[in-house]
Structure formats: structure tokens, C-alpha cells
Amino acid sequence: MNPNPQIIVLDAGGQYCHLEARKVRDLGVYAEVRESETPAAELRGAKGLIVSGGPSSVYDPGSPTVDPAIFSSGQAVLGICYGQQVMAHLLGGKVHKGVKGEYGLATLELEETADPMFAGLSGRQQIWMSHRDVVETVPQGFQVAGHTDTCAVAAMASSARKLYGVQFHPEVVHTARGREYLSNFVFRVCGCRKDWDPRHRVPLIEQEIRDCVGRRKVFFFVSGGVDSSVAFTLARRALGPERVRGVYVDTGLMREGETDFVRSIAGLEVEDAQREFLAALEGSTEPERKRHIIGEEFVLVQERVIERQHLVNEDWMLGQGTIYPDTIESGGTAKAALIKTHHNRVAGIQRLIASGRIVEPLKSFYKDEVREVGRELGLPAELLDRHPFPGPGLAIRCLCSDRNAGVEATADGWLIPLRSVGVQGDERSYKPVLAIDALDMARATELTNRLSYMNRVIAGVRTRLAVSAMRVRACSLTAERIGRLRRADGIVRRLSHESGYDRRVWQFPVILIPLGTQEAPDSVVLRPVDSVDGMTAQSMEMDPELLARMCAELLTDSAVAGVFYDLTHKPPGTIEWE
DSSP: OOOOOSEEEEESSOTTHHHHHHHHHHTTOOEEEEETTOOGGGGTTOSEEEEOOOSOOTTSTTOOOOOGGGGGSSSEEEEETHHHHHHHHHTTOEEEOOSSOEEEEEEEEEOOOOOGGGTTOOEEEEEEEEESOEEEEOOTTOEEEEEOSSOSOSEEEEGGGTEEEESSOTTSTTSTTHHHHHHIIIIIISOOOOOOOTTOOHHHHHHHHHHHHTTOEEEEEOOSSHHHHHHHHHHHHHHOGGGEEEEEEEOSOOOTTHHHHHHHHHOOEEEEOHHHHHHHHTTOOOHHHHHHHHHHHHHHHHHHHHHHTTOOGGGEEEEOOOOHHHHHTBTOSTTOOBSOOOGGGSHHHHHHHHTTOEEOTTTTOOHHHHHHHHHHHTOOHHHHTSOOOOTTGGGGGBOOBSSOEEOEEOSSSEEEEEEEEEEETTEEEEEEEEEESSOOHHHHHHHHHHOSSOSEEEEEEEESSOGGGOEEOOBOOOHHHHHHHHHHHHHHHHHHHHHTGGGTOSBOOEEEEOEEOSSSOEEEEEOOEEOSSSSSBEEOOOOHHHHHHHHHHHTTSTTEEEEEEEOOOBTTBOSSOO
16 A cells, blocks of 8 residues: 655646656655645645646636645645746736746756755756746745746745745756755655655556456557566566467567567567558658557557457456656646647547556656666566667658748748647647757757747758758658668667667657658758656767768668758657657
8 A cells, every 4th residue: 555645746737747746756755646726625634735837827717726725734835837836826926928938958046045945955056947937026925046047036935834936847857956956845844754665666566457457368569668568577477477468560660670679579479560550651741640540550450469369358458558758748637738649548549448448557657667667577678778769660750741842041040841749838839940050059959948939959960962952842651761761760770889879868769851852852860868757858969970970871871861960958849759
């Protein structure tokens, strides 16, 4: 049994809501997530409350709120991002409605104070921002505790009432001292005691699987990635191998050598569905549509395999390796915005969830936690240390266009009429890409904060012609383009592994975009990032010599017009482009 939560996170729809609870658990204190409007009377057992961030404005009709009584309950309350704005708004402060917002790295100036919330934290420090609105005037009895160059109230405090707000995100890894902020709140302000050991997870997960499945059996589609492999192994341990079966589906959207790797590691049955997936995707250009097609096609394949193998529906459940970022970016909590629909959250899967025929052992975990569980299970490092790879495969790394168009010259660079998915202020953005002429990450960050019409900045590294002379062409997913991307991805993976660069980055997507000429219709975008859990990420630099080798090999393909480098952090650009 779990202990009663000492900390409760009130979900206002933020992408990092569950990350906040998980970071508290990592401190050794049990935390749970509840709806933001939960009555104060139902929260009295907790020592502290955290009001999460969210995509809304406090001035929006129907925007998330909290029971104002929590601010007079005597419990400590910490408002994060939108949570700070809600606190200020309900207590008589003034919130300024923003237009462009601030996303990514910023520098906080924290005042010298004896307040336990900020003990040992004064001075200049790196933080992570993702917001539009800002607190303009703090409520009566509050003091401004910190500011940035563009945010006058980056932290506020009412020490006597144990009420605090921060505009930045202490829960993400890119806030340099974020763990100290949360630790101060949990232990110094709330007075919590340690009651949770996040390392002892496997027995609890296995019991949850047994409780969910009952006497039924479980069938997994195992992708060969970390998540599905760990989930499959957990189910086999919990239920016994005779009650758990697994099939690897070759969609035709896999990486070079992927099917052979899965056979060697997991020894799974392979279902060849390449023709079905590529035929279903033919003519599709819109990212959400591609994801829905892939998810629904997985359901069709599942039904075909179940029928062929005589798996009676009532006696079998579908197992999936869905993890928390997959559900939260699909709008998986009541207030969360849709960033992109994960293939494990399309309509067919939702119907199975509604009928109680899905088991997802890892749906509350993040990628790094899944790896920890895998290590507890004794899975090989060769599998666990692989870079994350999306379930829809290369389909969402192969961008398409429904029209021909030229690039547009602007004062800041060249606007490319291809839209990529981003996350700005906890909301989905779907905007064009800006190309600049230098590998300048500081400039890219400044541009994404200043310009509202785009959410991603790339730089041309080596091209056959000037970017201004390139054009976007109308195209959809084809076996030819997938093959081109597969070869490019294989080159990048091989060189990254040989040089050791793959051990310095968390993930390295390779993207194909329809930008070039009639003779060389596509370009390659390199997207190396550093992260811990995939919820935030920093674009990573590369050794110039390695970058030059990659460009030289990639351009041996005469159909590739150029090689670009993605300089965008997350937020505002998601790690994947679709």
C-alpha cells in the first residue's frame, strides 16, 4: 500500500505536472496528483500543496483554478508558472496577459533572504521558463523574491502564510538548482519526513499488473525499444511466460537493421506489415493524421494476429509500453493541452481502454525511470541504453507538404513553409521553421523567444545551393523517401557510435524535409539533444570534424540538397518534429 501523500500536486494542465510529483518522490517523499479544483477540505491531510503550470491564462473563460480556501488552510502552497499566476490572481495581485511569452533558458536574480523556501539559493542562476502571462503586481503581504531581465516577478513569497510562487520550472533538469528549491519547500517549509523509496518499484508494478489482468492473459506488440521491452518483461515476471505473448510488427517504418536487432535480443515472433502501413499512409501529409493512421493500423494488425492465433478477446488483454510523456502530450490529464497524439492513444486504443482491455505497467513513469526498472529486471545495457525511438517510427521524421512553395526572406533569416510541432506555454504550436546562416544557439534561443510566428530554428551546415534558392515541394510519405531517411539515419547512427558522440547525447533524431530542388528534392536535419526524461531538452553542439564527416557522407546521396542543424531547445520545439 502507498502511504498517504504528504505533498499533493494540483493539476492545472501543465506538461510537467506529473514530473513535479515524481521529483518530490525522488526526494523520498510520497506525492500524488489531484484535479486543481479539488475542495480544500479533501486536501487537509497533506503537509504541502503544489499548484502546477498550465497552458491557460487566468483571464480565459473556464481556465483552471483552485479552491481559494487552500491559501488560508495553514498548509504550505507553492505555485509554479501558471500556479503562481493563479495564486496572485485569487489573492488580489495583478497578472499581465502576455503575447509572445518566454521559453527556454533564462537567468534568475534571487534576493538574499532568510526565508526557508530560498535558503542557500540567492544570487544569479540558470532557470527554465515556459510562459506567456506574468505576475505584474504581487498580492498584499507578498514580497518579490526574484526576477529575470524580462520577468519582474520570477519568484514571490509570503513567508508568514507559507505561500510561494515561482514563474520558472524548478522540476525540470535545466533549472540548475531546481532540486534545491523543491527540497527546501518539501522539508524546510512543509516539514515532511522521508517515507518513499523510489528504487523499490518492481514488486509494486508487478502486483498492479496482477490486479489489472486478473485471470486473463496479455498480448504485447513489442517494438524492441526500451519501454515496450521493459513492460513485456514485467508482465512475464508478474503473470508467468505462459500467460504473456509478444509479437514484433515490422511496419516498414523501422530503422536500418532494427528487425534483426529485435530478433537477436528478444527472440520475438515477427509480423511483416510493411505493405499495409505504407499503403494506409499513402497521400498523408498532416502530422496528426499520420499518427492516427499508424495507431489505427496497429489495432487492425493486432486484431488480425489475435484472430489468426485464436486469442479469444474476452480472455486476453492488450499490453503496451506507454510511458507518461506519451499520455501527457496527448492531452492525457483533464486540463492538459494536446501537443501530439501518441499512437498508443488513438481512437481504437481509447476504445480498448474504455472496455478495460489494456494494461500499461509504465504509464506513470518517465524514460529514465523505465531504464532504472529495466536494470532492476536485469535487462542488458545494449537494450536499455538505446536512444529513444518513436513508436510511429520514421513516419514522423519524414516531413511532407501539401503544396509547392519558396522560402521567404526575413530580417532574421529564411522562413521555410514547413510546419513542425512545438510546445509553447504548455500548449501545442504548429508553425513554420526559420533557417539562419550560422550554428549560433544563443541567437536561436533569442529568436524563438522574440518571434511568435515560428517555433523552431535551424542552420544550414552544408548545402548544394543557397537556402534562398531552395523550394518546398508537395510530397507525401513514400517507400522511396522512407528509404532515403533510413539510409541517412544509418549514416548518422554509425558515425555517432564510432566517435562516442551517441553516449554524450540523450537522443539524436534525423529528420527528412522536402526542401531542395527538382534533382535533389530533400534535405536532412540533424537534431541531437540532451535530456533526462524527454519533457525538456537542450540542443547539443557537435565536434566540427564529426559534423563535417556526417555532411560529406549524407551528401553522397544525390537526392539530398543539404544538411541542416536544429538549434531549438524544448520548449519551444518538441524533440521530434511531428
